[in-house]
Amino acid sequence: MHSPRETVATAPGRVNLIGEHTDYNGGLCLPFAIRLRTTAKVTPRNDGRLVAISDQADPADTGWLAYVAGVVAELRRIGWDVPGLDVEVVSTVPLGGGLSSSAALECAVATAVAGLLGIPLDDSIRRRLAEACRRAETDHVGAPTGGMDQLAVMLGSEGHALLIDFADPVRPATTPVPLPVAEDGLALLVTDTRVRHALADGDGGYAQRRRECEAGDPRRLRHVRTENARVSAAVEALGSRRWDTLGELMTASHVSLRDDFEVSIPQLDVAVDAATGAGALGARLTGGGFGGCTITLVAADRVDDVREAVDTAYRSRGWARPVHHLVGPGPGAQLT
Numbered sequence: 001m002h003s004p005r006e007t008v009a010t011a012p013g014r015v016n017l018i019g020e021h022t023d024y025n026g027g028l029c030l031p032f033a034i035r036l037r038t039t040a041k042v043t044p045r046n047d048g049r050l051v052a053i054s055d056q057a058d059p060a061d062t063g064w065l066a067y068v069a070g071v072v073a074e075l076r077r078i079g080w081d082v083p084g085l086d087v088e089v090v091s092t093v094p095l096g097g098g099l100s101s102s103a104a105l106e107c108a109v110a111t112a113v114a115g116l117l118g119i120p121l122d123d124s125i126r127r128r129l130a131e132a133c134r135r136a137e138t139d140h141v142g143a144p145t146g147g148m149d150q151l152a153v154m155l156g157s158e159g160h161a162l163l164i165d166f167a168d169p170v171r172p173a174t175t176p177v178p179l180p181v182a183e184d185g186l187a188l189l190v191t192d193t194r195v196r197h198a199l200a201d202g203d204g205g206y207a208q209r210r211r212e213c214e215a216g217d218p219r220r221l222r223h224v225r226t227e228n229a230r231v232s233a234a235v236e237a238l239g240s241r242r243w244d245t246l247g248e249l250m251t252a253s254h255v256s257l258r259d260d261f262e263v264s265i266p267q268l269d270v271a272v273d274a275a276t277g278a279g280a281l282g283a284r285l286t287g288g289g290f291g292g293c294t295i296t297l298v299a300a301d302r303v304d305d306v307r308e309a310v311d312t313a314y315r316s317r318g319w320a321r322p323v324h325h326l327v328g329p330g331p332g333a334q335l336t
């Protein structure tokens, strides 16, 4: 039985096709929302308290609660009259696996609260929610992320990637870009290395890379410059469905992230090399790096070859078997 004021929203995870570590450097990226989603049900409480439960959470690890509390605090900060809430979270986005389970959680809660308050989810509200969610992550969780993930999750649309230009970081420009992979007999395969990363670790590599970019480290900034050029070239390649070119750009992005930005790890490199060795058009790490996932562009009829090649390469090194997901561009956050 539904209580009259309970509101349910879902928000997707995301994969970044190309354009990594560019968002906090005023650059370009091209993520898309995927079909794995997080659902949040919010019901108002009379006592002002925030009570949250999740189907995925380890009871000993309460870290995820900061994302929920951070979103509510940020929405109150921008003047929304958010009451106490019961929040129930159910998710199919793997936690800490490089598919932005955190943005999916934040945006599902934010969208459900907007629905509860009767605020229409137009483009400008979606951007405000994305920014509130980014601030929740930066100021409440302590993960200094750049904003790509939340925009991809709030503004993603079926069949499209989202070109984001952070030249104006206060009002990033966004353009949907058709991504007709399945139509052209291709597939996008995400391979989860199962090596977990933690962006909120203050001494971790992500925050360190941000500091190096701010300090003007030439090699880090060379990655940013060449990556921006690759994103522009990727958008052009997509416009004329030159998939081979897109694949080459993806692999070049990985090489730059590995050698210039130094955010790869052997498990990511081996997944990329095995995938391209098995005939994929291109592959790269996706997300912040130091663990997480790769994204591979491959002909649909060669997906099994790629999966097998990666699994074999892992097995021969004694590594845990990776997890593969076929992904495609789906809709952004929405009320159900």
Ligand code: GAF
Residues within 6 Å of the ligand: 019, 020, 021, 022, 023, 024, 145, 146, 147, 148, 149, 199, 287, 288, 289
């Ligand atoms: C993580 C961050 F959350 C993003 O903002 C972005 O910087 C990405 O790493 C690297 O491109 O996903």
